[in-house]
Amino acid sequence: MTLQEDTRTHPFQKTLIRNYQAPRWDEPLIFELNAPGHTGVVSNSDGHSAITKSAPENSVQRKTAPNLPEIGQAQVLRHYLRLSQETLGADLNVDIGQGTCTMKYSPKVNEKFAGSSLSADMHPLQDVSTAQGTMEIIHNLQDYLKEISGMDQVSLQAGSGSAAIYGAVKSVQAYHEAQGESTQRDEIITTIFSHPSNAATAKTVGYKVITLYPDENGYPDLEALKSVLSERTAALFITNPEDTGVFNPEITDFVDAVRQVGGVTFYDQANANGLLGIARAREAGFDMCHFNLHKTFSTPHACGGPAAGALCATDELAPYLPGPQVVRTPSRFEWSEQGKYSTPDIRPFYGVVPNLVRAYAWIRALGAEGLRQVAETAVLNSNYLHAELSKIDGLSIPYASGEYRIEQVRYSWQELAEETGISTGEIGARMADYGFHYWTSHHPYIVPEPMTLEPTESYSKQELDEYIATLKLTAEEARQDIDTVKSAPHRSSIHTIDQEATTDPETWATSWRAYRRKYLGEQRSEPSTWVAPANLPIPQRAPKAHHR
Amino acid sequence: MSRTHPYVPNASPQTKQKMLDSIGVETVEQLFSSIPQKLRLERPLNIPEGFTSEAKLVRHMSGLLGNNKPTTRALSFLGAGAYPHYVPAVCDEVNQRAEFLTAYAGEAYEDHGKWQALFEYTSLMAELLEMDVVNVPTYDGYQATATALRMAGRITQRSKIVCSTAVVSAKLRRIESFLQGALEIVWVEPRKETGLIHTDDVIELLDDTTAAVYLETPNVAGIVEANGENIAQAAHSAGALLVCGLDPLSLGFTESPASWGADILCGDIQSLGLGLHYGGAHGGFIATHDDERFIYEFPSRLFGLAPTRKDGEIGFVDVAYERTSLAMRDQGVEWVGTAAALWGITAGVYLALMGPHGMRELGDTIASRTRYAIDRLAAIPGITVHHVNSPHWREFMITYDNHTAAEVNAKMLDDDIYGGAEAGDLLTSERSVGADGHSLEASSIVCVTELHSTDDIDELVVAFERIMA
8 A cells, every 4th residue: 555545534634533652762771881990971081090199088088989880971961761661651641640740841941040050059048139030030030929929928938839738737736836825736727638748747757647538528527627617726737629620619618717716727738730710718717828839830740859939927827837938129139037936948948949930931921811821720720630540430529519629530440449349559560551640649548449630721721532442452452452451561661560679678689789788698788887777666567558 | 721731731711622522511610510609719819910922931040040149159168968969971971761750559560660760769778778668658768757756666565765966957856846746855965175086975864764875976066986885785785776867878988887796777868979959869768677567667669589470580569569658558667658769769870880999089089188177177267176186077076266157148149159158057955966065156067078179178277267366
């Protein structure tokens, strides 16, 4: 057949189902590239005998070189490029399967700003007169986030969303300390569909954590909240919409109830992408909120950071925020002094500045109208996905039946699991065979056999249609050919892992060094001077668990 | 907005209509029906109009960033937690790879390369630190240290930390804040004569409630601890742990405190090819030996190596996942979330490029240039260099007889020299580094790395001589 012969369906026309094959380099561990005498880079060194014999440094100089591999430069590069190919980042992948993570497009042009020497070679302690460019960016980003949240002040110091939540818990603690109520107010209330870090940071700071569960609407009953409120309540940490995508329309009643007992209200806005320019923390009456700049504001997710968190507060809570802020004086931008009640710095210096630069540039590229278009399109995409996926047999959508959701939905494969014996983890592994990823849910699985999808504003209808068609096919495969699904992945970089070894102290191998000792008979790798402490208490351990 | 924004494809009227039809609604507004009107923002956001082209955005950003004068356009001796070291081009290349840059929480199959790269980072660090267990990076060295001390409290079930004061003050406040309500802190100061922590001073503070002793090497004033082995023995004799803070790059020069018998190592990886980024490039490491009592107290992800169902093939998965807040919410250990993974991969690339000899040469070079700078500055009338007879690496502290550090730095700025970091901003008191009797306001901490040639140091000396004259 020539190219001209078939004009109806030309031979290169693709179906919606991709015949994907992940790169499989079978790349050894970097230690196996070791070749004595090779070197990857020569730094600005004088050679290793540069210290004079009389210098005090002689007494602490190491006698042998550290035990690192010796590898040429191109060999190091090639190794890591192969590993990068075996990684399915959002630039390559229709990455709508990591619901709650807002895997939107991270514009390439913003990399130029963050990586420019004018940004990257700045030292945090250099004189402010030489840092006015970055400081103006941070100042204006603070202003934009104030406007988007309706809050009065913003701290950009946190290194991530969870770090911002931790900063919020410490601010709550400082606020109650200033009122002389910190001993009395020892409880923080959150919900099971809020991110685990709301509960976990509160616990780390020393609060008793009360977790509310949803009723049939998908959010907690107001009476359930009222029943746990008291003079011991320090704060409510709540998300809206929660991970289900269901918006809690009674949120102001929640906020009012907590305020009536003297508690602080914190709005976890990790899921803010569908609300930009639509609804704000201010109008709902919250005292504080936070944004994840790596979610809503497009900075790349970077395999799990560096990220950035923006912690916002009303004037009442602002004196307790961590970290300095940029303030505008008549002549220039300055860093503010820490106040008497401020939460101590939660991070060195001013925050993850490259991500502040990227987030600023993203907002400026879109403007007010563009931000609203982002929210509207993210919600349009999510409801389109919702409408199309509800046609798949075996997939259900718990809670709030018939309601439209905001920018994400937590689906359930429970019916398919009951019918075929497949699990959501296995369906996810099969999706990898088609070049897709999806995330189930945080633990515990309140929605059974969960799958959480968030299409953001970034993906085209064609891309969403491909994802939908592949999910449909996978569900069908579970009925027709369950062995293929259960033994997936088949076209991934590797095959099914035996996870059991990593749950047992006798068999886990936390590093190549530990592996050599445990499995290759290399001599005990701890220095001979280390003796495991005797008589340590043996606490109760949680039951063994896996990521998926 | 007249045209569809490049970042928002389905906002085009044609596509939007098709999707609304599929959903069965007429307007996007209907999709927001669950949000009560009283919660709606009834006006446009007060944010500038978006730029109508990428070129205009670039022009705007270039204008703003052009108001910066980075360290590459001056001669900078600033350190104090953000260190200027050469970043190899391959580090930047791998850090900017689209797959790594835009991946997130993909599983062991679709993101195999990410898991391997992170396992290799922890394994390379494990070799350098001489410890079997290293976490997937936490946020920064402050968090790593604060967590390491809480770990020590949980491991020993004891209530007190003996903590060196020779630590940057913002970090000490962070540690205090994180330990509040969980652990009490008692302080041990370095001796005035040496700037070093003395074993006897530690022993005096140890008792059966002590969970750990914490010290840093090199400390905030650049002094390399020499009594580590004795301090480790003293701590262990009292049933306490030794937790050490360090910059992994310094292990090109000195032995790992693991060789003293330290139980937990922690710190920041910024020096390992991450760059400065106005203080925005940090990652925290925590390392222990392979002992389950320690491993179960890590809050971070720990990656382990495991077989697949194909002979000879390996994959990577979480070790003891049930520790984490992702598995157990508030019943897990502290919390874990997005932190600094790509910085970890980048630091791994750095260690692979440097290799054993590159690290050693670099460590020695920094030590010798630091000593050169100490000797030159100590000879300038009007400047006191502290603890010249103690071993230093990368930093040292000086005090001016007749000037404040702010005055000196202001004068140097006229010559495009960024002088040493002002000690008043970095230290809780002069005694915290054994500089008793000297004014912090008149003191600076000078940083010298492999990027400073002896000519650069000579230029600093000339500038000092002019100011002190």
